[in-house]
Amino acid sequence: MESRSPTGPMSPYRRRMPELHVEPLALADAGRSLDAQRSVLADVAVALGPALGGVAASLPGSRTAGAAAGTGAALAAAVRTAAAELDELAGALGAAARHYVVVERSTATGVERAGRRPA
């Protein structure tokens, strides 16, 4: 059972059972934010090659050229890996947010049905 995240306004149903849900809106926002940062990391990974490749090209025949190429490859790979992991996490949070919305709606329907039932 998830408790409520403090951000975002509560829906009328959520006010009745604050301990049942995480705030789906907050989760969805987090998923989008992570996805945006994934995109930044992916761009950085792409740009790293030309930047360090440029260093290598501007110093022909040097040890620095070799070091720049090696460092560029290692850093770009690390940034790509981080981007892939962010992608996974963003996907998981987005899916969870959607799932919580479904749960919230079905719970709300259940509460309404219970309210209509004669005592």
Added chain:
Amino acid sequence: MTTQLRQVARWDAWACARHGRELLVLADQLERAYQQLSGTEARLGGWRGPAADRALPRLRLMTVRVSLLAGLLRQAAAAVRAGVQGVADAARLATQPAQSAREAAEVAALAAAVDGRVATRLSAVPAGLSVPLPARSGPPPGSGPAEVTRWWTALPPHLRRLELQRQPASLGALGGLPARARDQANRLQLSRVLRRLRAERDLLLPGGWPWLPAQQARIVVLDGMLAVAEGVERMLASLADRRPCARLLTLDLSGAGRVAIALGDLDRADHIAVVVPGMGADARHGVVGTVRRADQLCHEAARQSVESTAAVAWIGYAAPGWRQVPFPARARVGGRLLAADLDALAAARTADGGEPAHVTVVGHSYGSTVAGAAVRFRPGLADDLVLLGSPGVLAEDVSELGLPGSHVYVGEARLDPVADLGAFGADPGDRGFGATRIRADPGPGISWPDRLAGGDHSRYFDDGSESLRNVARVVVGRGADVTEEG
């Protein structure tokens, strides 16, 4: 020409510098991504339960990893940028026809040394990907300002934040850190120390003046420290709306105290003026007046040039009172402290290949003696020196200051009784001293009784004065445009 020298001649320092800057831009992007992720993590802070237990640690780990990557990219950029000057020198020498085999060998050795240095630093970067993150971080023991700058530059942002929280006092005093980081550390330290001092004072004074001599002595010490700290707090509050922000560069409450407040963007400004006050302007009594003078100088500099200027109100030494002012001891000690601070300022700008600022030290009264001691102690730390109402600079002529006469400016108002004393070495305003004598008339609206009572000595920074205009011209690198004394 050997194959190696032919290759060195093709080295392109400009392209190398450009790619170094690109790496810094990429590091900035990662740092912003880290800040966004930190914000996301904070917003999900109230999420509890099994899903949260799985998601939040992963998010925390990702945040730290992105911070780590930002630090590594900065480290790579710093390695490249630090080598650019050497690359340019080696390429320039390699393109010149060598006079002898020995000269050719020397050029090849220089190129190999630069190459080796940059390659070693670059190759060390990927190792950071597999090294576990340190729980604590600090520059290597005994580091100078340049090493401190390099350490801070390469430090991942999450560790910077952590260290600022953990040790604000030592980071605030660490020469070589960017002004922004020192400001964050010193402001945090100021709030902590004010809380601690007030709490201790309340404890010692529960219902009246304590009767134990030790407690009385402690109260006196606490009151002295509180006076400095509260003065700085009030000053920062009054500067809160200023853009760019004022930076608290130095906060030291021990002894007479040391305070330095920068106005303007010290990390990027084209020109930096360091204003050194004189007698009576210690950390307890000199902050308001010195900051006001630095502010007036900044405004006038903006009128004199479109290039950016920052000014530091440097109340960084135990300014003398009447009893100490006849002696140069405090100027000598202050000079060493000023030299160390100027050194740190330069390192923070240039240690990783950044552009140096044009630096002018502006010493007023006994502060000019401090400024003289500083440039004598460490020549080359200032580009220009301005001495206003100076009683002497511990030198007999300008050559002892390590600057040519065209870069040492002396302002003496006609009715300044201190300026002609020549108490500490020769009178810098004498023609024989060899400095450039600038007109230093006070602004309009000063009464004759005030002038005759020696008021000219305190009017060098008055708005609208020829003195302030001339000082500002020097500060913005327009020394050739000053109006000179006939």
